Amino acid sequence: MKQNAIALRDINKCFRVPLDRSTTLKYKFTHPRSTSRYRELHAVRGITCDIPHGQFLGITGPNGCGKSTLLKILSRIYKPDSGSMSIQGRVSPFLELGVGFNSELTARENVFLGGAVLGLTRAELRERVDRIISFADLEDCADQKLKNFSSGMQVRLAFSVAIQADAGILLMDEVLAVGDARFQEKCFDIFSRYKREGRTIVLVSHDLGAITNYCDRALLMDHGQIIDDGNPTEVTAHYRRNIGADSDRTATAIEGSTNVAPSRWGTQEVEVVGVRLLGPDGTPHQTVYTGQPFTVEVDFAVRTSVPEVVCGLAFRRSDGNTLSGPNSRTGGHPIRLSPEVKTGTVRYVVPDNPLLGGSYLLTAAIYDEHAARALDHVEDVLAFRVADEEGRLGFVDLGGRWDHTASSIDTMAHSALSTSQ
Amino acid sequence: MMEVAELRPPDADAFEPEFPTRRDTHRRNFNLGAELALTQFKLKYTGSILGYVWSLLKPLMLFGIMWLVFSAFMKVGGSSPRFTMQLLVAIVVWTFFQEATSSALSSIAGGGNLIRKAYFPRWILVVASTVTAAMTFVINLTLILVISVPFGQLDLGLRSLLIPVFIVELYVLVLGISLLLSALFVFYRDVGQIWEILSQVLFWGSAVVYPFSMVSAHSATLAKLVAMNPMAQIIEDVRHALVTPHVPWTADIAGGGLYLVPLVAVIGVTAVGWVVFHKLTPKFAEAL
Numbered sequence: 001m002k003q004n005a006i007a008l009r010d011i012n013k014c015f016r017v018p019l020d021r022s023t024t025l026k027y028k029f030t031h032p033r034s035t036s037r038y039r040e041l042h043a044v045r046g047i048t049c050d051i052p053h054g055q056f057l058g059i060t061g062p063n064g065c066g067k068s069t070l071l072k073i074l075s076r077i078y079k080p081d082s083g084s085m086s087i088q089g090r091v092s093p094f095l096e097l098g099v100g101f102n103s104e105l106t107a108r109e110n111v112f113l114g115g116a117v118l119g120l121t122r123a124e125l126r127e128r129v130d131r132i133i134s135f136a137d138l139e140d141c142a143d144q145k146l147k148n149f150s151s152g153m154q155v156r157l158a159f160s161v162a163i164q165a166d167a168g169i170l171l172m173d174e175v176l177a178v179g180d181a182r183f184q185e186k187c188f189d190i191f192s193r194y195k196r197e198g199r200t201i202v203l204v205s206h207d208l209g210a211i212t213n214y215c216d217r218a219l220l221m222d223h224g225q226i227i228d229d230g231n232p233t234e235v236t237a238h239y240r241r242n243i244g245a246d247s248d249r250t251a252t253a254i255e256g257s258t259n260v261a262p263s264r265w266g267t268q269e270v271e272v273v274g275v276r277l278l279g280p281d282g283t284p285h286q287t288v289y290t291g292q293p294f295t296v297e298v299d300f301a302v303r304t305s306v307p308e309v310v311c312g313l314a315f316r317r318s319d320g321n322t323l324s325g326p327n328s329r330t331g332g333h334p335i336r337l338s339p340e341v342k343t344g345t346v347r348y349v350v351p352d353n354p355l356l357g358g359s360y361l362l363t364a365a366i367y368d369e370h371a372a373r374a375l376d377h378v379e380d381v382l383a384f385r386v387a388d389e390e391g392r393l394g395f396v397d398l399g400g401r402w403d404h405t406a407s408s409i410d411t412m413a414h415s416a417l418s419t420s421q
Numbered sequence: 422m423m424e425v426a427e428l429r430p431p432d433a434d435a436f437e438p439e440f441p442t443r444r445d446t447h448r449r450n451f452n453l454g455a456e457l458a459l460t461q462f463k464l465k466y467t468g469s470i471l472g473y474v475w476s477l478l479k480p481l482m483l484f485g486i487m488w489l490v491f492s493a494f495m496k497v498g499g500s501s502p503r504f505t506m507q508l509l510v511a512i513v514v515w516t517f518f519q520e521a522t523s524s525a526l527s528s529i530a531g532g533g534n535l536i537r538k539a540y541f542p543r544w545i546l547v548v549a550s551t552v553t554a555a556m557t558f559v560i561n562l563t564l565i566l567v568i569s570v571p572f573g574q575l576d577l578g579l580r581s582l583l584i585p586v587f588i589v590e591l592y593v594l595v596l597g598i599s600l601l602l603s604a605l606f607v608f609y610r611d612v613g614q615i616w617e618i619l620s621q622v623l624f625w626g627s628a629v630v631y632p633f634s635m636v637s638a639h640s641a642t643l644a645k646l647v648a649m650n651p652m653a654q655i656i657e658d659v660r661h662a663l664v665t666p667h668v669p670w671t672a673d674i675a676g677g678g679l680y681l682v683p684l685v686a687v688i689g690v691t692a693v694g695w696v697v698f699h700k701l702t703p704k705f706a707e708a709l
Contacts, residue, residue, distance in 0.1 A: 072706070075539075076540045077539075078706055078707065079703035091540070093540060095538045095539070096538045099534065100534075105460065105463075109463075113456055113457075116452055116453045116457070117453065119449045119453075120449075121448060
């Protein structure tokens with residue numbers, strides 16, 4: 001009776017990425033023998049996996065591990081090169097919100113269009129369109145064109161349409177990556193409902209917290225293969241240990257800055273010539289761990305002699321919020337430079353990293369002695385990751401300690417009673 | 422006690438897993454195709470002041486020019502009865518052929534996001550594109566009938582009942598060519614240019630702007646050849662069925678069993694289009 005919703009046997013998918021793409025017939029005719037050079041990208045290798053009905057499966061892994069390709073194979077968008085796949089039931093892929101939406105149409109018209117892409121019929125949608133629009137809080141502008149909507153409104157509409165899908169097997173790719181916290185909460189709510197209803201869900205995500213909280217089972221993929229399969233808590237812990245080890249590429253800037261086009265200003269009297277993040281072992285890393293020490297090193301070169309400088313750093317979360325902006329002046333460490341100094345290195349040592357898991361950007365700057373005039377200010381010079389093996393929620397570890405007392409007297413009820421009188 | 426409000430989606434009825442039947446799948450595919458075709462039809466006219474009038478103006482403009490040059494100045498239609506109407510009907514048929522194939526050409530390449538992010542049979546995009554053009558065609562043809570019949574410009578008869586047959590033949594031809602072109606266009610952008618040239622050749626070789634009798638007067642062999650061209654056959658037979666019986670059926674011009682040639686050609690083109698399209702379908706998502 002209990003049949004698998006999805007059964008995969010030795011699925012392989014290889015992309016041939018042409019090095020010089022010939023999209024004109026002229027090329028084909030003039031180079032009839034050239035089998036055009038290409039690079040083989042073995043995105044999915046020998047995946048075998050059974051997903052029973054009603055299971056909530058999470059797939060995670062580093063970028064380029066093949067998890068999205070696998071999801072597209074399940075969605076029948078890509079055809080595997082070899083292997084067999086059997087799917088029992090109707091499949092609804094959510095690879096993106098609002099697929100098929102057209103910005104020239106009104107919200108109402110888009111409900112019909114987006115719904116049709118999800119496999120809903122006009123009659124089914126006519127019955128639901130008002131509820132869909134009210135769920136998205138868009139009653140007042142149901143007949144306005146989508147292009148006049150804010151991106152938040154568009155996402156809300158797309159989401160209310162998406163949750164109408166009545167397929168038994170749902171395939172989702174990073175749907176959670178969009179939207180604000182409230183929206184994500186809504187998503188999780190829907191996930192719980194789907195789970196209660198016994199639908200089969202495959203979720204591809206980088207959000208290890210979501211995978212631990214919602215999935216019954218998790219797969220960890222790397223280089224196109226499944227390297228771990230089982231309990232979500234264990235699999236995500238495995239992944240956290242792995243990213244640290246995997247991304248041990250040196251993070252040295254400004255030579256080898258990890259960031260795309262940092263913005264930079266200043267008088268250039270003193271220049272920032274290198275920024276590094278050192279792990280506990282004293283070597284450059286791109287990933288540091290919560291609770292462990294790390295050091296930021298800033299190399300500078302003096303072009304025009306200045307008597308004293310202030311070095312400043314800013315640790316910024318990828319969403320742009322600065323979490324900490326220490327500088328050597330407030331830190332009580334004056335950096336005096338005698339006229340013969342040509343180069344030097346400033347160190348900022350964090351003995352016990354309070355940052356929790358996530359991506360961060362580092363800004364490094366050298367200012368004059370009053371911390372007023374920028375000599376060299378380099379925004380977002382370095383991108384790095386913090387890995388937290390325990391997967392705690394939030395930005396920082398406040399380092400608080402837990403304690404509790406217990407009593408046999410119902411003190412809470414007492415106080416509630418006294419205030420209500 | 423505070424009650425925790427549960428956020429319920431609009432349709433929280435108990436869910437029952439279902440297994441898709443063939444019929445169910447067909448119904449959903451049909452629905453998607455219809456929705457896409459209607460949307461394209463609507464979008465074509467949103468934001469323009471004249472809206473649908475453009476779809477009427479374009480063939481009318483072409484008709485006006487062709488009539489002036491070929492009928493008024495060069496008198497090519499002189500001997501053929503009701504040549505003005507013949508010209509108008511032919512141009513409406515041709516405009517459909519031209520617009521349907523050229524819009525379908527980019528239907529797959531232009532539907533990149535849908536193809537990369539959703540699953541449905543890919544030919545639906547091509548069908549939707551051609552159906553959009555067909556809607557315009559049917560409306561235009563109906564308008565011609567409604568306006569021309571009271572003025573006695575059309576000589577209708579029992580033979581006019583064959584019109585739907587020619588329309589179906591025309592649509593199948595358009596669909597076959599569109600499947601072929603749209604699939605090839607994903608991989609070779611030259612197809613767009615090639616088709617522009619080919620359709621020009623076809624335009625002049627299909628007796629659109631001159632009467633078929635001109636070809637027959639020139640050479641009977643040439644007339645037989647032209648009559649085997651499916652577009653020429655469709656246009657001439659529509660003229661016979663709708664405008665005047667004095668224009669012969671192409672079957673009579675071709676003679677013998679040759680009247681089957683255009684039909685075989687239509688089926689052949691469509692079969693080739695279908696096979697090529699299916700062969701290339703799995704590669705669309707990767708190439709776009």
